[in-house]
Amino acid sequence: MYKEFLETCAYTPEEIEKELPRVKRAFDKAGLTEEDLKRGRERLIQDLDAGDLRGMRMIAGLFIKDFVDLVLSGEEHEIRLYLQLPSLGGQVLGAAQLVRPDIYVGYPSVLGFHVLGSIFNRLDPLLEKGENWCLPPGVAHCGCNQFKLGARLTDMVPPASLNLSAGMYCDEAPKVDEVLRYHFHEPVFWFNRCQDENFDDPPMDERHLKYLSANVDRARQTVSEVIGVEVTKDKVMEAILGVEGCVKALSRITELRAEADPSPLRAASCQLGQFLVVSTLSPSKYKQVEEALTVLAEEVQGRIDRGEGVVEKGAPRVMLSYLTSLSNPGISKAMEDAGLNICCSEGYGSAAEWERRAEIAKIDPCDIIAGVYLTSPLMVKASWRIETIVNGYRKGNLDGLIMLPHYSCRVFGNDFVMIRDGVKKELGNIPTLILETDLFDPRYYTVEQSRTRIESFAEMVKTAKVSVS
Amino acid sequence: MAVAGVDVGAVSAKTVILDQGEIAGYAILPTGYDIPKIAREVTELALEKANLTMDGLDYIVATGYGRRSTPFANEAITEITCHARGASWVIPETRTVIDIGGQDSKAIRVDARGNVVEFVMNDKCAAGTGRFLEVMARALDLDIDEFASISLTGKHPCRISSVCTVFAESEVVSLRAEKKRREDIIAGLHKSVANRVGAMAKQVGIEDLVVFTGGVAKNKAVLRALEEELGHEITVPEEPQIIGALGAALIALRKGL
């Protein structure tokens, strides 16, 4: 099954021959069987359109490659630097690899969720391991952290030489990263920022930028100490600029999707591409990512030219807030099955956003990293999210809004009632749906149960569309 | 033209036949295990009462839990849309529909045309559904009708604190051991259902006229407890159990044209 699976991930015959031993070793370590490969391949084809789209195969392949690199990094690299979800600072790690090409830099959680989750649906054992240890059920602990610990307890993810932790966002992730230090004795660097922006404050002031930027700079210094070579600001800038090509290619895809009718690409497929960019920290991999996204963009254009789509023409246009599950493409597929065109999301990634950020950010790469972060409404304040959704809704001429709270998320999961109220205040009684699922843990919900709500919402939207016209 | 709406719920299956836009007949049967079979049976029963045959139907819409297992239906529509449509047709001033079924409950806000504006449903938990009342009645050795009528005599409803049906059952046992009056315990249980459903309903906002549908709407004790909980008067249509199927039939009418 390996050969077929890897072919579906766009591995060339030469690559398969060369890489097969490593892939097997990594998959064994991750507990993946031939049966898993078979089902994973089917999932790639059915839920993510890897059968029809070479671009999707290439994206899947790059995920697999990075996953293999991660799992084997314990034996292949002396130093491993990880980004822990949902931290910023990936480009600092990328810069570290520029000055020391022999180290491994990666994003274990994102790789784990997409590969073991979205492709293979084999997250449960690791989630349970974390759950049975210090993150029991009943407290709504985030699946992201259960996975993180489960992966370390089973040693599927090797120990880090340094973890960059999201101290600037939620409380649970950095606390669990403290467990990595307390129990596993791994060094951890926490970013710090106070989320004290008042609703009526102007967007991103100097004070917040400087504080976060200083933290990013500290991270740069800490990374330099760990690898024993200085990671200069120039190198960080190089990493930032290097990823531009990927971002532009991705933006082309999201823009095409936002306008096209019928919808030419599944929301989950687009999101996979988005997270490929997020998870690629090695500058040495940027080119391949850009290539995969460019191929996909061209295929999407091709579908548009031929009038092909994943949903019928004229389907109601719906915005997704904030993301669909990283570990289960089935949720957004159920929406597409119900005849909805998920044409855009609230999440960041469009070219216009990047331009705005480039404007605000300064020449200092730490300022850029901090600035990009601080101009993302999700990271800053709920009132801004409402504004963004309302603007996006009007601009995109949309018919409905689906909100997917990550149920255990204390940061953005709970806001949705307020966001719904805020959005309806501006836009009137637009069709909305709050669908409680989970970004990471597929055990919490079933797509079947979600289907009734999704279908009711689809019926609501179609009726509203008819009455307007 | 003649159309049918088939509502296959987890506990009971209902079919309504509309002929020339009027209700020509309807039937209700327990669902049992074989969904396609019961869907057909209940539809045939309704057709008999309407003096029609399956071939005479122009369009069939299926709804409810088993809507995708009704092979002879032309289309499947969710029960939310159907309850909204059905309630509004029977009572045009309907603006909020509360449906308590055998295994789920929903609150739906509708506009003047019977379209869904907002909805919330509970299908993950037995508390606040017909199942809860069933379990409790059995725990007290009563049938559902006696259960309801006794409840209406309870002057000081006990506070049932358990959120879970299973634990509420054992709480009933301890209340009996504490020699609490039977009617007060039962009134407390009905209050508990109203409390759960009320909390859910408040998430979509309550607007008059509030209409109560589903099998449990025939239960006067739940009705009264719900009115108290929501602070609104609640209207129950004549046959609340068939509102979903009626709504499906009305949608069939539009589609069949």
Place this chain on the structure above:
Amino acid sequence: MDTMQRVTDYLRNRPVELKRMKDRGEKKIVAHFVGDYVPAEIIYAAGAAPLGLVHGGDPEAVEAAHRAILRYVCPFSRAQFGYWVLGEQRYYEMFDLLVAPITCQHLRRTADLYAFYTDLPVFRLGIPQQFDGELGVNYFIEGLGLLKERLERLTGNEVTEGKLREAIDLYNRMRGLLKKISELRKSPRPPITTTDFIRLNHAAHLADPNFMVEILDSLCQELSQKEGPKREAPRLLITGPNIAMGDYKVLDLVEESGGMIVAEDIAEGVLFYWENVAANGDPMAALADRYVMRRPNCSFMRPGMERHFDFILKLADEFAVDGIVWYELRLCETWDIEQFFFAERLREMDTPIPMLKLDSEYDVADRGPLKTRIETFVETLKRRA
């Protein structure tokens, strides 16, 4: 008159008093969340009445918040908004400004709800979540500066260095007295129960500090002469995020079961009075030093586990406790994680201290299960003795 009775009477009248001062234009009322991250000294120095929002324990208040928020933040933070929704607790409607320390995501949500659903103005004070040294302290000082400006605009009074110094001295005295009374519980026959002591802390958040200093002073003298009843009761330390005013069931159940709580590591306790602000130097820097660096931590600090555990064990040692009650609010993810490792740490001690883990979401149904666990724990400790 009994001093505790004086406090009760004062508190009964306090909302009326505050409202009157507000209506007459005499004082602005500035509320803040507890946990001791907002220097009430600045509020006092601006001539406003600091009001700590300490109420909790009511399941209705928690329920009331659900029309604005999904379930997943702790009941205390939901209740802080729920009280406003219910309109029953007068404190929650009368303030002119809410100073919200941005500590954990739970209270941050509450600040959001106030900002979105009410007309009450909200000022957020950023709290560094690491014992960050320079960067964090400086950020906090800047925040204090912004708070000072906001308070000056609100009250029309200038916050001079002199007024700030006076306020710091006053609060230092209050904290010092609380600490003194607290330490009286080290005796084998504590002259005051922890339930009453926590009530005093609650009062300190609501009352005029001048009144509190007077009360605490006389109480301190009274109690220094007093000895509590002789009891064969295991000595306990209770730790957790909050024991709100109204959330007394765990305290009551421990007493009823024959246990004796002698120390507390909670927001409405040690975190409030344990350390004082430095008496010299620039007042703003002194405040930052105390409120950011020199203080017991809540579990959201990262890293913070070792420091937190060391502190609890130090308290346990000083107060000679036989057992620890860990009372966390359900859905508090950071306390839950710390609990796991603290239990581990206790087990690894040469003489492990027994610990009981409890949690609550302010349910009505809580009492039974809590009672069973507490009774069993106390019995076990008694048998060991």
